[in-house]
Amino acid sequence: MGSAVPTLALFALAALAEIAGCFAFWAWARMEKSALWLLPGLGCLVLFAWVLTRAESDFAGRAYAAYGGIYILCSLVWLWAVEGQVPGLRDLAGTALCLCGAALILSGARG
Secondary structure, three states: OOOHHHHHHHHHHHHHHHHHHHHHHHHHHHOOOOHHHHHHHHHHHHHHHHHHHOOOOOOHHHHHHHHHHHHHHHHHHHHHHOOOOOOOHHHHHHHHHHHHHHHHHHHOOOO
8 A cells, every 4th residue: 555644634535525425414304404405415425435435445345444443533523623512531532442443454464
């Protein structure tokens, strides 16, 4: 695999797009926002899928597994920045554990 920084940047962009897309559906279904929220939500979900395919990986499953840790981190940033809820200690500890797993997957030997 090439440099980890571009891969991590792609994962972060993919996570932002996925979270924004899913949040648009959440806003429509749970917050009684207009169905028009679904249009940018769908666009964000398409962007998410496309960006994730740009990550350098020989196998989709490995890219998705490593992406999971970054997604969790970005979800907690979203929780704090957009929803105004400060993540708790367990949130942060769980995220650290997931990031260690993502790093292990990204750096693991290939055979």
